[in-house]
Amino acid sequence: MEPKPPKPSKGDTAHWSPPSSAPGRTAARRSGAAGSGGRLGGVLTAVSRDPLSTPHRTRNDAIITAVIAVAAVAAAFLAGEERRPDALGWTLLAGAILPLVWRRSHPYAVLAVGVLCVAPYHALDNAHGAPMAGSMLAVYTFASLVRPLHAVLVGGAVVGLTLTTMFTVGAHEGLESLRTSGWIIVFLVVGMDVRIYRQYVASMVARAEHAERTREEEAARRVAEERIRIARDLHDLLAHSITLIGVQTSVASHVLTVDPDRLDRAAIAKALDDIADTCRAARGELRTTLTVLRTDATGTHGRADAGTPSGPLPELASLPELTAASGARLTLRPGADRLPPAAEVAAYRIVQESLTNAVRHGGTGVGIDVSVERRGDALHVAVLDDGAGEPLPAATPGQAPGFGIVGMRERARSVGGTLLARPRPDGGFEVLAVLPLRQPEPAA
Incomplete structure (x- = not known):
């Protein structure tokens, strides 16, 4: 006997569905997938954003730098007395981490300062894990902002300088650095991949904007052509009738003014009848034209229903x-x-x-x-x-x-x-x- 579904709480908007094989696990999978999809979308949005146009960029980088500095200090104290930095070591460690606040606006300078501080820091055999997070962040930021060729050349130089420095400290430290130098390559590759992804997203956005501009220009062109067509139709429709009415009115006026004593009633009546006929014809053709335009405006593009006259063409x-x-x-x-x-x-x-x-x-x-x-x-x-x-x-x-x-x-x-x-x-x-x-x- 299947258990009854629990009653939803007052603020719960989820709907209970009939149990299939494992309703609880299915719902959990669905919610987890939705949550992971939302988190993944947020991460991709943050990664694809231009790093130099990120809102509150300096404030965020200062917070990240402060967190890395705290972690570096903790790692230095946990390394033990023999590896704990002295005054020069703390100065070099601070010089390698604090410039990370400006890592996006000056990637070359920040990486160069970091290398110049980290190399003697390791050469003095200080706590080697303390500057690791800051160094990896500087390498990643550099690779994500500069050309891939520059990233490969500079990354190779950094790896070579690191290995050379650590082997001068000792063979054990050199081998340990050789083992961990793979992380530098990993962060270089990730940074270059992020840069390529940003360029791809930017090109897709530019292409979409160009397509949107093209659609807007095409729509504006069609509107202009339609306005010209309507103006031409109305001109052709009304100009002829108005001109004939003017001619017939002139005839009637001529008959009335030339010889008022000998009034030609038949000529005046004929002119007035012609004016009335012309007005009726113009009104009918104008109604037909407006019917066609209204039919086009409703989206039928001239294909009216059986009961809606589309208007005979001349x-x-x-x-x-x-x-x-x-x-x-x-x-x-x-x-x-x-x-x-x-x-x-x-x-x-x-x-x-x-x-x-x-x-x-x-x-x-x-x-x-x-x-x-x-x-x-x-x-x-x-x-x-x-x-x-x-x-x-x-x-x-x-x-x-x-x-x-x-x-x-x-x-x-x-x-x-x-x-x-x-x-x-x-x-x-x-x-x-x-x-x-x-x-x-x-x-x-």
């Missing part, structure tokens, strides 16, 4: 209606094959912006020819105006330069095409674009 089939609103003559030969949607959108927007500019700068009655033809693997778009219309009243001259041509060039570049916008020799303006229908294969 296509060449809509060009007759677009050109008719501006009174332009259209030549449309898209070919029999289905065109890429990106090329159709780019062609539609280029024609739309070109019509907007022609009406805005050429005025009412300007003659516009639009040609969209497929020639081989490219779509050729041409919009030409004669600039012979009546100038729009009010503030058309002196307007701030817009972003229409810049947006058209960006549209063409977005599908790998080119665009040329320039004045015509015989008057007017022309926009010529070549839009490839096959995107180039990405390089491996």
